Amino acid sequence: MPLVETPERLVVVHRDKQLLADASAARLALACADAQASRGMAQIVLTGGSMGSAIIASLVASPLRNAVGWTMVEVWWGDERYLDTGDPDRNETQARDAGLDSLGLDAFRVHPMAGPDRAESTEQATGLYARELASGMRGPDPRGVSVPDFDVVMLGVGPDAHVASLFPGHPALKSQAAAVAVHNSPKPPPDRVSLTFRSLESARQVWFLVSGDDKAEAVARSLGGASREEAPAGSVHGRESTVWLVDRAAATDLR
Numbered sequence: 034m035p036l037v038e039t040p041e042r043l044v045v046v047h048r049d050k051q052l053l054a055d056a057s058a059a060r061l062a063l064a065c066a067d068a069q070a071s072r073g074m075a076q077i078v079l080t081g082g083s084m085g086s087a088i089i090a091s092l093v094a095s096p097l098r099n100a101v102g103w104t105m106v107e108v109w110w111g112d113e114r115y116l117d118t119g120d121p122d123r124n125e126t127q128a129r130d131a132g133l134d135s136l137g138l139d140a141f142r143v144h145p146m147a148g149p150d151r152a153e154s155t156e157q158a159t160g161l162y163a164r165e166l167a168s169g170m171r172g173p174d175p176r177g178v179s180v181p182d183f184d185v186v187m188l189g190v191g192p193d194a195h196v197a198s199l200f201p202g203h204p205a206l207k208s209q210a211a212a213v214a215v216h217n218s219p220k221p222p223p224d225r226v227s228l229t230f231r232s233l234e235s236a237r238q239v240w241f242l243v244s245g246d247d248k249a250e251a252v253a254r255s256l257g258g259a260s261r262e263e264a265p266a267g268s269v270h271g272r273e274s275t276v277w278l279v280d281r282a283a284a285t286d287l288r
């Protein structure tokens with residue numbers, strides 16, 4: 034497995050999507066075990082999209098899932114489509130369909146974002162999530178953003194280099210809050226709730242999970258120093274580490 038190290042981040046290239054998902058799931062299990070050994074709890078942020086489902090399916094099948102005390106894992110989402118609970122297009126539904134509930138999590142520690150069945154508007158859903166994030170804080174708030182001490186934030190990347198629901202050139206990029214309501218998303222559905230850059234970057238580790246040659250240009254642009262407005266993915270860094278987990282197809286344009 035080739036490794037490419039830069040001063041700012043690590044890029045790990047796996048052979049194909051299945052190996053990428055399996056290796057990332059193993060990495061996640063061990064990161065949760067490490068966090069629990071250090072702090073008693075693990076706080077993780079899930080991504081939507083195909084990689085979000087793939088890593089959960091791999092985790093469910095991995096023997097390393099037994100390294101984690103799942104009742105002591107808090108699960109959050111980086112973004113959600115503003116759709117009713119159970120809608121097949123919700124990131125939450127897709128994570129549950131991939132087997133999230135079979136891990137043995139405590140239901141009270143799983144924090145989906147609200148849809149129209151629980152909040153009248155995306156703004157209300159955003160406000161509810163910001164409060165839930167603040168109530169999940171356990172210690173000091175060095176970054177002043179009032180979110181839990183996330184151990185790992187996972188992010189899929191779109192072909193336009195978006196992450197979560199932070200799209201190139203979109204006004205939501207400028208939010209300084211913990212979460213932001215997103216309208217007119219270029220990727221359907223148009224209304225979404227997203228964590229902001231400030232929240233994502235408060236994480237100890239930020240991992241990007243990217244598969245497929247349709248993402249090659251976005252990966253190269255993100256790692257090539259494009260601006261935050263042009264390539265939101267490229268500008269997100271973890272406090273301790275930033276790791277790009279990609280398959281060979283997504284790495285095609287890296288040199």
Ligand code: 6PG
Nearest residue numbers: 081082083084189190191196197
């Ligand atoms: C969403 C996702 C989004 C996704 C990327 C990558 O709600 O649509 O959160 O940010 O992660 O678009 O998606 P794929 O892994 O399916 O390419």
